[in-house]
Amino acid sequence: MKCGIVGVGNIGGIIAKRLVETGTLDKSELFLASRTFERLKPFAEQGFQISSVKEIAEKCEVIFLCVKPQDSDKMFEELGEAPDRLIISTMTGVTIKRIVERTKSVKVVRIMPNIPSMIGQGVIGLAKSESLNQQDWQTVEKLLSCLGKIFEVKEELIPAVTALSGSGPAFIFVIVDALIDAGIRMGLSYDLSRRMVLETMKGSAELLLQLGNHPGEFRHVVTSPAGTTIEGIYRMERERVRGALMKTIQDTYMRALELQKE
Numbered sequence: 001m002k003c004g005i006v007g008v009g010n011i012g013g014i015i016a017k018r019l020v021e022t023g024t025l026d027k028s029e030l031f032l033a034s035r036t037f038e039r040l041k042p043f044a045e046q047g048f049q050i051s052s053v054k055e056i057a058e059k060c061e062v063i064f065l066c067v068k069p070q071d072s073d074k075m076f077e078e079l080g081e082a083p084d085r086l087i088i089s090t091m092t093g094v095t096i097k098r099i100v101e102r103t104k105s106v107k108v109v110r111i112m113p114n115i116p117s118m119i120g121q122g123v124i125g126l127a128k129s130e131s132l133n134q135q136d137w138q139t140v141e142k143l144l145s146c147l148g149k150i151f152e153v154k155e156e157l158i159p160a161v162t163a164l165s166g167s168g169p170a171f172i173f174v175i176v177d178a179l180i181d182a183g184i185r186m187g188l189s190y191d192l193s194r195r196m197v198l199e200t201m202k203g204s205a206e207l208l209l210q211l212g213n214h215p216g217e218f219r220h221v222v223t224s225p226a227g228t229t230i231e232g233i234y235r236m237e238r239e240r241v242r243g244a245l246m247k248t249i250q251d252t253y254m255r256a257l258e259l260q261k262e
């Protein structure tokens with residue numbers, strides 16, 4: 001199967017690497033196109049095939065579109081029409097309707113991956129056009145499963161997925177950074193603090209995933225009467241941490257909706 005990636009930046013680069021390193025595609029089946037050669041150079045040096053955007057439209061059965069929304073018009077112009085192609089877009093704010101209009105392909109999948117895809121542990125929100133047949137869907141699953149877990153949603157929920165899991169890792173990284181600093185402030189080394197924070201996060205997430213309990217239930221298991229945890233929880237409530245996190249996601253969601261209108 002010939003597959004092309006248009007826009008080899010953060011996400012396009014991750015997809016290219018995962019497709020090849022997991023053996024999902026052979027380098028001979030994959031073609032990369034981007035605006036500046038600088039981004040493509042490390043791929044060219046590793047034997048990836050470099051192409052033009054137009055060539056990808058002409059020769060690839062599957063085309064990933066991975067440019068920023070602000071660059072999409074120019075990219076669509078260069079791509080031209082690609083009526084029989086299966087299009088998989090990571091572009092934030094660019095609707096399936098718009099992709100169908102610009103490419104004339106009716107087989108369009110809009111995805112919202114996140115960067116843990118780098119190690120195959122991503123969350124991939126996905127909405128698809130109605131014209132995909134069983135074979136197309138198998139192709140999509142084959143290509144995307146090397147990135148992580150696929151969650152199919154209605155297209156109207158993609159902006160919510162963008163806020164929660166697409167942008168989500170950035171918020172988690174800010175929280176991790178702050179917790180590591182808190183450890184350092186109490187005298188732990190950076191390395192020890194980092195490992196303890198990450199293992200605590202990983203263990204807590206695994207516990208919830210494996211046992212399925214509501215997080216509030218386990219919070220009570222940790223919290224001893226007149227103990228240490230309740231002091232921390234009381235501080236979190238006074239600092240309105242919950243509200244701040246919900247507002248963070250809401251503002252991100254509003255921007256995702258705005259981008260869809262621009």
Ligand SMILES: NC(=O)C1=CN([C@@H]2O[C@H](COP(=O)(O)OP(=O)(O)OC[C@H]3O[C@@H](n4cnc5c(N)ncnc54)[C@H](OP(=O)(O)O)[C@@H]3O)[C@@H](O)[C@H]2O)C=CC1
Binds near residue numbers: 034068071074090167
């Ligand atoms: N980063 C993330 O975590 C996520 C991003 N997304 C979405 O994926 C898309 C890509 O994001 P990201 O990878 O971070 O962005 P990047 O800017 O890192 O990558 C986009 C790439 O597309 C190239 N490009 C721009 N215009 C064209 C064109 N006309 N033809 C070919 N290539 C072009 C850019 O070239 P140049 O190097 O010259 O700028 C750049 O290398 C965005 O729409 C984003 O919203 C979705 C989920 C997560």
Ligand SMILES: O=C(O)[C@@H]1CCC=N1
Binds near residue numbers: 092162166167
């Ligand atoms: O910041 C952005 O716009 C993109 C969408 C999700 C993650 N990065």
